[in-house]
Amino acid sequence: MKIRKITIRLTCAAALSSALCLLGACSKTPPPQPPVVINLNNPASLTRPEGPTPSQPCQKSVQQPLPQPSSTPPAVQPCPNNIQAAKLHDAPQTRPCLEVENMDEASFFNMQIHEMALQLMRNFRTEPGPDGPIAVATFVDLNNLYRTSPFGRYLAEQLMGELQRAGFNIVEIRKTESIMIKPKFGEYGLSRDVQEIAQESSASYILAGTYVTRGRYIMVNARLISNQNNLIASSGLKILRRDPFLDKMLWPATTPASGHAVRIPVKELGQMSDIKILSES
Numbered sequence: 001m002k003i004r005k006i007t008i009r010l011t012c013a014a015a016l017s018s019a020l021c022l023l024g025a026c027s028k029t030p031p032p033q034p035p036v037v038i039n040l041n042n043p044a045s046l047t048r049p050e051g052p053t054p055s056q057p058c059q060k061s062v063q064q065p066l067p068q069p070s071s072t073p074p075a076v077q078p079c080p081n082n083i084q085a086a087k088l089h090d091a092p093q094t095r096p097c098l099e100v101e102n103m104d105e106a107s108f109f110n111m112q113i114h115e116m117a118l119q120l121m122r123n124f125r126t127e128p129g130p131d132g133p134i135a136v137a138t139f140v141d142l143n144n145l146y147r148t149s150p151f152g153r154y155l156a157e158q159l160m161g162e163l164q165r166a167g168f169n170i171v172e173i174r175k176t177e178s179i180m181i182k183p184k185f186g187e188y189g190l191s192r193d194v195q196e197i198a199q200e201s202s203a204s205y206i207l208a209g210t211y212v213t214r215g216r217y218i219m220v221n222a223r224l225i226s227n228q229n230n231l232i233a234s235s236g237l238k239i240l241r242r243d244p245f246l247d248k249m250l251w252p253a254t255t256p257a258s259g260h261a262v263r264i265p266v267k268e269l270g271q272m273s274d275i276k277i278l279s280e281s
Contacts, residue, residue, distance in 0.1 A: 113158045150251075175190060222236045
């Protein structure tokens with residue numbers, strides 16, 4: 001009986017010793033690996049001072065070329081601020097504006113006028129563009145060519161600035177012959193009084209336009225007309241969606257009082273003219 005108990009204890013001790021040996025073999029920590037040396041001057045090169053480890057062969061490092069700065073612009077850019085490139089027919093198309101979704105109504109309206117100026121320059125029938133001064137007239141109602149509104153006056157005003165910033169010569173036909181000073185009011189250089197403005201202007205082209213409202217839309221047409229032969233040298237079209245801002249710009253629509261209009265001749269450069277102001281004719 002004693003011999004049997006001793007045999008069982010020896011067997012348990014041997015089993016426990018085998019289990020502890022196996023556990024120690026599994027939990028044995030691997031030998032320390034040599035450190036990886038990274039050259040800060042060349043991050044792509046990795047070297048091991050004592051060669052590769054048996055478990056992981058050394059991989060040949062490849063020198064990656066440094067990224068070169070791209071010369072091509074991104075696909076989407078902010079809205080352009082000038083239209084000088086429009087003087088060429090191969091000018092790039094206007095890229096979508098990043099701020100259109102957050103743009104207020106007045107700024108969006110200005111962007112539409114900017115695009116109309118681009119059309120006028122791209123559609124010009126000769127390569128260099130207008131070769132002489134341009135006079136800009138107020139845009140008028142298509143159904144009544146003597147009726148206009150703040151909308152039509154502002155269109156002409158903004159197009160004057162767009163074309164001038166593009167590098168073209170713009171004639172200001174409302175300029176007075178001298179600075180007018182009115183006490184308690186200020187100094188004035190523009191007027192619509194025919195007795196105060198310059199009696200004659202020189203321009204090679206007239207920029208004129210019309211607009212018509214139908215439902216929720218406003219159709220605007222602009223054209224550059226040669227002052228030499230009345231041929232249309234360029235044209236542009238824009239369809240605007242009406243909103244509260246444009247509704248206020250369209251009101252009030254006014255028409256001059258009935259009577260004969262006073263005409264100011266706009267002659268071409270080099271053309272002789274003795275007529276100063278034609279009235280009652």
